[in-house]
């Protein structure tokens with residue numbers, strides 16, 4: 657398995673900086689919301705792909721009974737090492753794996769979780785297909801490019817730089833940004849069933865005009881549109 661140039665950004669001390677600076681600001685506040693989507697009833701196996709330094713993995717480990725196997729993967733071994741060193745409240749299987757070619761059998765997990773990474777992948781379609789191949793249902797979170805503050809930046813002629821999108825255009829891992837409307841159309845066209853959608857801005861749930869007023873989206877989905 658090769659580490660591509662854009663994944664190399666997370667090596668060495670970068671993974672520690674990521675864990676100490678970005679995770680508390682960007683990802684930790686939403687980890688619990690992701691875990692809340694999972695119903696513990698009848699769960700046996702949960703997979704997290706692109707787990708990074710393990711912020712969601714730690715929340716999964718705290719919330720799910722020890723009888724549920726948690727497998728957490730990332731392409732970058734240094735990120736996994738940082739995650740494993742941070743520790744979890746119960747055992748987790750850490751494994752290096754490419755989200756675009758998951759080394760698991762069909763239907764081998766109840767849920768597959770992908771947090772804050774869809775926008776940094778080169779081919780979201782392959783990843784969504786892989787998630788629904790190895791798992792019964794999936795959960796993704798991503799920053800909503802349609803959020804009004806982002807639209808204001810664009811209207812002013814600039815790429816957005818904000819709490820949820822903290823990178824400058826010339827130095828960003830985010831190569832596939834999308835809006836909530838884009839993601840819903842993507843699912844509709846591929847007959848991916850949306851089980852539930854939660855939209856948040858600064859931790860508060862947004863129900864009114866979510867594609868305009870929501871900064872972050874959490875989608876729970878499964879195979880087969882109604």
Ligand SMILES: C[S@@+](CC[C@H](N)C(=O)[O-])C[C@H]1O[C@@H](n2cnc3c(N)ncnc32)[C@H](O)[C@@H]1O
Nearest residue numbers: 683706707708730731732735754755771772773
């Ligand atoms: C923005 S971080 C998000 C990490 C974590 N999910 C979180 O919420 O903090 C993106 C992660 O995706 C990983 N990654 C990038 N490309 C990948 C791929 N093709 N397969 C698996 N992981 C990948 C990177 O190594 C990095 O850890």
